[in-house]
Amino acid sequence: MQSFMPGAATIRDLSRSRSMEARMLLTAFALFMAMPEDPAAKANPQIDYAGFATLTRDVRALRAQRLLSFDAFQAKAAAKDALILDARSADKFAAGHIAGAVNLPLTDFTAEALLAVIGKNAGRPILIYCNNNFSNHRAPVALKSPALALNIQTFINLVGYGYANVWELRDVVDFDDPKVAWVTSR
The missing domain is CATH 3.40.250.10 (Rhodanese-like domain)
Structure with a gap:
């Protein structure tokens, strides 16, 4: 559903934004987990x-x-x-x-x-x-x-x-x- 008010986000826009944030967070977590351990540890x-x-x-x-x-x-x-x-x-x-x-x-x-x-x-x-x-x-x-x-x-x-x-x-x-x-x- 399209909003006619300037700057107003639709439910679909919010859903896409949260989905993108979740993907970025998962990507960052995966990269962190793939990093080699500190050899000094x-x-x-x-x-x-x-x-x-x-x-x-x-x-x-x-x-x-x-x-x-x-x-x-x-x-x-x-x-x-x-x-x-x-x-x-x-x-x-x-x-x-x-x-x-x-x-x-x-x-x-x-x-x-x-x-x-x-x-x-x-x-x-x-x-x-x-x-x-x-x-x-x-x-x-x-x-x-x-x-x-x-x-x-x-x-x-x-x-x-x-x-x-x-x-x-x-x-x-x-x-x-x-x-x-x-x-x-x-």
Whole structure:
């Protein structure tokens, strides 16, 4: 039925308008339901990538100041209470390591394991090295991708666990050089 009054809506017009509103509302609801869930909503609370990224950023300047030549590494290792920590696998460690080093594979790092190896003195000098510090490129020190060198991860993890007195071997050396004092356990 047509209304002759200007601005007056018919029942049909109102019905169409409500029908259009209902369709728009249903469409909006369907789009909302189709949206993927927020990945953070179901994130594992025991894994904190953002925290790791922040720690990595914060440790960068410290690490840059803690890179040692081989001679400086040896001198610092000779100091009282210094610890040379080899974070490679137990098999690689047994196949060869710097004399005096102790082994705790990075995959075994926990607060308890680090305490057992390093001791209660969190300020103890800890010296680290990895495969990428050797020019031999054969077992047990196969070259790794430089961006994934074990030293980087080890340094970050040690600082993250509260051990800030970490020093890293910067140089590339030959484990056949007698001054390296390379030993094997096999």
